[in-house]
Amino acid sequence: LLVLLNKAFSTGLGPGEIAELGLSIGSDVPFFFNGGTALVHGRGELIERLPSSREFGILLIQPSFGVATPWAYGALDSYRAGRRGYADLCQWDARAVEAKKREIVEELEKPLSDWGFVNDFAPLLYREYPAYGRLDLLLRSAGAAFVSISGSGSSIYGLFDNPEKALEAKERLLEAAVGGATGKLLYGMGLHAIKPLETSLRLG
Numbered sequence: 502l503l504v505l506l507n508k509a510f511s512t513g514l515g516p517g518e519i520a521e522l523g524l525s526i527g528s529d530v531p532f533f534f535n536g537g538t539a540l541v542h543g544r545g546e547l548i549e550r551l552p553s554s555r556e557f558g559i560l561l562i563q564p565s566f567g568v569a570t571p572w573a574y575g576a577l578d579s580y581r582a583g584r585r586g587y588a589d590l591c592q593w594d595a596r597a598v599e600a601k602k603r604e605i606v607e608e609l610e611k612p613l614s615d616w617g618f619v620n621d622f623a624p625l626l627y628r629e630y631p632a633y634g635r636l637d638l639l640l641r642s643a644g645a646a647f648v649s650i651s652g653s654g655s656s657i658y659g660l661f662d663n664p665e666k667a668l669e670a671k672e673r674l675l676e677a678a679v680g681g682a683t684g685k686l687l688y689g690m691g692l693h694a695i696k697p698l699e700t701s702l703r704l705g
Contacts, residue, residue: 504534520546529652538609540602549602553609558667558696560645560674561658562636565689568626568654576625577653613646613660622653633657635686643670668694 503522507514514522516534523530528545538553608616627633633650636657640648644666645659661667671694677683 540598540605542598547598549598551602551606551609555609556663557613558661558664558694559658560640560643560661560667560670561651561656561691561693561695562640562687563691563693564630564632564636564655564657566630566632566655568630570653573622573625573653576629577621580625581621613662616647618647618649620649620652623650626650626654630654632686639674639683639686640670643674645670664694664696667696670694 503519506512507519520531520534523534524544524546529541531546532539532541532548535548535550538551540549540551541547542549608618623633627637637648640657640659643659645661647660648657650657659667659670661670671692674683674687674692678687
């Protein structure tokens with residue numbers, strides 16, 4: 502929307518200025534101006550682009566329930582406060598950022614089933630909303646090689662080796678949802694088979 506308004510009203514704002522406006526709206530907004538794979542740190546304004554040539558498919562499930570963002574971040578802060586050795590990404594120096602970038606690139610090169618990426622919100626959300634555990638098992642039974650929650654919720658997703666497999670999994674789950682336990686679990690939820698975009702809106 503910011504890019505569209507900039508063009509529609511010929512305000513002449515540069516990429517940096519638009520990104521700064523985006524940051525005032527939300528910490529995760531600047532990332533979406535370029536999309537792709539990146540390590541994001543600071544408040545969300547520091548974006549380190551990472552190479553990614555993986556062609557995989559995603560099956561996204563939108564639960565019928567929502568997750569309150571203030572609750573999720575409050576629970577995460579409490580969880581982290583009780584853990585020793587937690588490294589705040591906002592306080593990383595340049596050396597730590599470069600080390601994390603190398604670690605992520607190495608992880609991305611592994612098979613999806615071997616990925617060790619972790620969403621810190623996941624254990625809290627799985628405990629608070631038991632449906633996540635059942636949806637996790639459902640996605641894996643449909644062939645997902647990797648399953649996680651998107652951000653602080655509420656969507657959960659499974660990764661497949663290609664978009665075709667994700668679409669096939671969606672169709673199988675919809676067929677299984679006609680009656681029975683699967684139907685009860687998925688009632689009122691949205692299923693979307695999608696292909697990740699390498700890039701999003703480009704500012705320049």
